[in-house]
Amino acid sequence: MALLEINNVTKEFGAIRALSDVSLSIQPGEVVGLMGDNGAGKSTLVKIISGIYQPTSGALSFDGAHMQINSPGEARRLGIETVYQDLALADNLTAAENIFLGRELKYNFGPFRFLRHSAMNQRAAELFAELKSETRADDYVRQMSGGQRQAVAIARTRLADAKLILMDEPTAAISVRQVAEVLNLIHRLKDAGIAVILISHRMPDVFAVCERVIVMRRGTKVADKPIAQTSPEEVTALITGAKETA
Amino acid sequence: MASENAAQGFSNVRRTRFWQKGFLASQSAYVLAALVVIIVVMSLLSPNFLTAGNISNITRNFSFIAIAALGMTLVIITGGIDLSVGSTMALSATATSLMMGALAGASVALFPGGALIISLAAGLGVAALIGLFNGVAIAKLKLSPFVTTLGTLSIVRGLAYVATYGRGTFPSGPDKDLFLLVTAGKLFDTVPIAFVYLLICALAMWLALNHTAWGRHVFAIGSNEAAGRLTGVNVDRVKIQVYVLCGLAAGFNGIIISGWLGSAPANLATAYELTIIAAAVIGGANLAGGVGGAAGAIIGCVLIEVIRNGLVLARVDPYWQQTLVGCIIVAAVLVDRLRSLRNG
Numbered sequence: 348m349a350l351l352e353i354n355n356v357t358k359e360f361g362a363i364r365a366l367s368d369v370s371l372s373i374q375p376g377e378v379v380g381l382m383g384d385n386g387a388g389k390s391t392l393v394k395i396i397s398g399i400y401q402p403t404s405g406a407l408s409f410d411g412a413h414m415q416i417n418s419p420g421e422a423r424r425l426g427i428e429t430v431y432q433d434l435a436l437a438d439n440l441t442a443a444e445n446i447f448l449g450r451e452l453k454y455n456f457g458p459f460r461f462l463r464h465s466a467m468n469q470r471a472a473e474l475f476a477e478l479k480s481e482t483r484a485d486d487y488v489r490q491m492s493g494g495q496r497q498a499v500a501i502a503r504t505r506l507a508d509a510k511l512i513l514m515d516e517p518t519a520a521i522s523v524r525q526v527a528e529v530l531n532l533i534h535r536l537k538d539a540g541i542a543v544i545l546i547s548h549r550m551p552d553v554f555a556v557c558e559r560v561i562v563m564r565r566g567t568k569v570a571d572k573p574i575a576q577t578s579p580e581e582v583t584a585l586i587t588g589a590k591e592t593a
Numbered sequence: 594m595a596s597e598n599a600a601q602g603f604s605n606v607r608r609t610r611f612w613q614k615g616f617l618a619s620q621s622a623y624v625l626a627a628l629v630v631i632i633v634v635m636s637l638l639s640p641n642f643l644t645a646g647n648i649s650n651i652t653r654n655f656s657f658i659a660i661a662a663l664g665m666t667l668v669i670i671t672g673g674i675d676l677s678v679g680s681t682m683a684l685s686a687t688a689t690s691l692m693m694g695a696l697a698g699a700s701v702a703l704f705p706g707g708a709l710i711i712s713l714a715a716g717l718g719v720a721a722l723i724g725l726f727n728g729v730a731i732a733k734l735k736l737s738p739f740v741t742t743l744g745t746l747s748i749v750r751g752l753a754y755v756a757t758y759g760r761g762t763f764p765s766g767p768d769k770d771l772f773l774l775v776t777a778g779k780l781f782d783t784v785p786i787a788f789v790y791l792l793i794c795a796l797a798m799w800l801a802l803n804h805t806a807w808g809r810h811v812f813a814i815g816s817n818e819a820a821g822r823l824t825g826v827n828v829d830r831v832k833i834q835v836y837v838l839c840g841l842a843a844g845f846n847g848i849i850i851s852g853w854l855g856s857a858p859a860n861l862a863t864a865y866e867l868t869i870i871a872a873a874v875i876g877g878a879n880l881a882g883g884v885g886g887a888a889g890a891i892i893g894c895v896l897i898e899v900i901r902n903g904l905v906l907a908r909v910d911p912y913w914q915q916t917l918v919g920c921i922i923v924a925a926v927l928v929d930r931l932r933s934l935r936n937g
Binding site: 399420429431433434435436437438439444445449450451459461464503 | 800804805806809810812813815816817819820821822823824825826883884
C-alpha cells in the first residue's frame with residue numbers, strides 16, 4: 348500500500364496553473380527525487396503535501412486514508428516533516444529553541460507549564476551529533492553559517508517519528524562534507540523505513556540516494572521512472588524539454 | 594557510524610563568552626550602566642536626590658507608566674506597536690470610576706469591597722476589549738498595527754470624552770477609601786503600592802517570556818512570522834493575546850493613576866503612548882521585532898523619570914526634559930547599532 352498517493356492534483360493561482368493534473372505515489376521507505384527547472388511546480392507540490400496550500404482540485408491520501416491537509420501543524424501530526432527551502436528559522440532563538448518551536452518540552456508546575464531548557468538542549472545536541480554537525484544547541488541561529496542553519500532545519504525533522512520527510516533543496520547552502528552527511532542521513536532514514544522526497548538541482552545527489560526520479564516541467568509530471576533505468580543526460584533533457592516525456 | 598568523530602572540533606571557532614550573550618550583551622545592560630552613572634552624577638549634584646522621600650516619589654512616578662511599558666514591550670517584541678495605550682488608560686480609569694459611582698446609588702449590599710471589585714473588573718474589561726479589538730484587526734484582518742492603533746487612539750479617547758461629557762469623573766461610593774488605598778497607598782508608609790504591582794507584573798512577564806512556550810512563540814513571531822506558522826505556532830492567537838495583555842496593562846496603569854489623582858479626567862494620560870514607547874525602546878525593545886524584555890522596559894521608565902526628577906532638583910528649566918529624553922532615545926539605539934556593527 349502506498350504511503351502517499353496524489354491523484355490528479357491541480358493548483359491554480361489566479362491565471363497561473365502551477366500544477367496541472369499531477370498524480371504520483373510514494374511507498375513507505377522509498378527515496379524519490381523530484382526534479383525540474385525553476386517554476387516547474389516542485390515547490391508548489393511540496394507545499395500541498397506539507398499542508399501550506401490546498402489543491403484546487405484532486406485528492407490526497409496518506410497512509411491509506413483520503414484526507415485534506417489543512418495546515419503545516421496537521422501535516423506534522425500525520426508524520427509529514429518538511430525542510431523548507433528558506434529553512435523557516437527564527438534568528439533570535441537558539442538552535443534548540445528552533446528545533447522545538449511549536450512542540451516544546453514542558454513540565455507542570457501547578458497550573459503553569461514551564462520549558463525544560465536543558466532537556467531540549469540535550470536532545471538537540473544528540474540530533475546534531477547524529478548529523479555530524481558542529482552546531483551547538485544553545486547558540487543563536489543569528490550567528491550561524493548557512494550550513495549550520497541547514498543542520499538546524501534538518502534536525503527539526505528528526506524530532507518526531509516521521510513517516511515522510513520532504514526536503515526542499517537541503518544541500519543548496521552547505522559544505523562538501525555536510526552534503527555527504529545529509530546524503531548518508533537519507534540512506535539511514537530509508538533503512539529506518541522513512542520515505543523521503545528530495546527536491547534538488549544537484550544531479551549527483553539525486554542519483555546517489557534516490558531509487559526513483561520524478562521530473563516536472565511547467566506544472567506537469569513528464570517522467571517518473573526508476574533511477575536504474577535512466578541517466579543524468581536523460582533527466583537533463585527532460586528538465587529542459589529537449590525530450591518531451593519518458 | 595554516529596559515534597566516531599562525532600565532535601570534530603573547529604579550532605577557529607570559540608565558544609561565545611558569557612558577556613557576549615544574554616542580558617549582558619543587550620542594549621538593556623548598556624542603558625542600565627548609563628542609568629547608574631546618571632544616578633551617581635545626580636546624587637552628587639543634588640543632596641536631595643537620594644533621600645527616602647525623593648526615591649519614593651521617583652518609584653511611584655515611573656510605576657505609573659512602567660506597567661503599560663511592559664505590555665508595550667510585549668507588542669513590540671512581536672513586531673507590532675500599540676498607539677492606543679494612553680487613551681486606554683483614560684477610558685479604563687473612567688469606566689472604573691463611573692461604575693463606582695453607579696454602584697454607590699444602587700443598594701447592592703454585597704460583601705465589603707464588592708463594589709470595588711466590580712468596578713475594577715469593569716475598567717479592566719474595557720481595557721481588554723480595546724486590546725481584543727486591536728488584536729483581532731491586526732492578526733485576523735491583517736491591518737497594519739500602526740494605523741489600527743492610531744484609529745483606536747482616537748476612538749477610545751473620544752469615548753472617554755463622550756462618557757463623561759468631557760468633564761471627567763471621580764471615584765466615589767462606599768469603597769472610595771479602599772480604592773484609594775489599593776491604588777495610591779504605600780506599603781510600610783514608604784513603598785508605593787504601584788511599585789509592588791509593577792514588580793509582580795514584571796516577574797510574571799519575565800517568567801512567561803523566558804520559561805514558557807508562549808514566550809518563545811512571541812519572540813519567534815517577531816523574528817520570522819512565516820517560520821512560526823510553518824512550525825505550527827498559532828501566530829494569530831499569540832498576537833491577539835499580546836494586544837489584550839497590552840490593553841490590560843495600560844488599563845491597570847490608568848486606574849492606578851486615577852487613584853493617585855483622586856479623579857479620572859477625560860484627558861488623563863494624553864500623549865503617554867509616546868513616553869511609554871520611548872521607555873520601551875530606550876530599554877532595548879527593537880521596533881523591528883524579536884528583541885526586548887521586562888527588565889529593559891522598567892530600566893527605560895526609570896531612566897526617563899530619573900532625568901525628569903534630576904532636572905527639577907537641579908533647577909534646570911523643565912522644558913529641557915523632552916529634549917534630553919529625545920537625545921537619550923537616539924543615543925540608546927545608536928550605541929546598540931555600533932555594537933552590532935562591531936560584532937556582526
